[in-house]
Amino acid sequence: MPDNITKLSFEDALSELEKIVRGLEGGQMKLEDAIAAYERGAALRQHCEARLSEAEARVQAIVQRSDGSLDMKPMDQDVND
Numbered sequence: 001m002p003d004n005i006t007k008l009s010f011e012d013a014l015s016e017l018e019k020i021v022r023g024l025e026g027g028q029m030k031l032e033d034a035i036a037a038y039e040r041g042a043a044l045r046q047h048c049e050a051r052l053s054e055a056e057a058r059v060q061a062i063v064q065r066s067d068g069s070l071d072m073k074p075m076d077q078d079v080n081d
Contacts, residue, residue: 001043001046001047002043005040005043005044005047006047008044008047009051010048010051010052010055013044013047013048013051014044014048016040016044017041017044017045017048020037020038020040020041020044021041023037024037024038024041
């Protein structure tokens with residue numbers, strides 16, 4: 001994945017991906033431009049999925065104790081423990 005994509009925030013990557021999708025749906029791009037846009041869009045999608053997975057793992061690591069306080073659960077433990 002290109003460095004310029006890995007440095008994007010989730011929101012910026014998603015915004016760019018949405019622009020690419022709109023451009024491809026418009027059907028006005030030359031073939032080579034459409035292929036390049038599709039390739040970048042695939043890389044952006046992969047980046048967004050990775051960012052979402054990271055966020056999900058962080059959220060799942062937060063557990064509530066019986067007294068109502070929050071604690072961090074080790075990432076290697078099952079969430080249902």
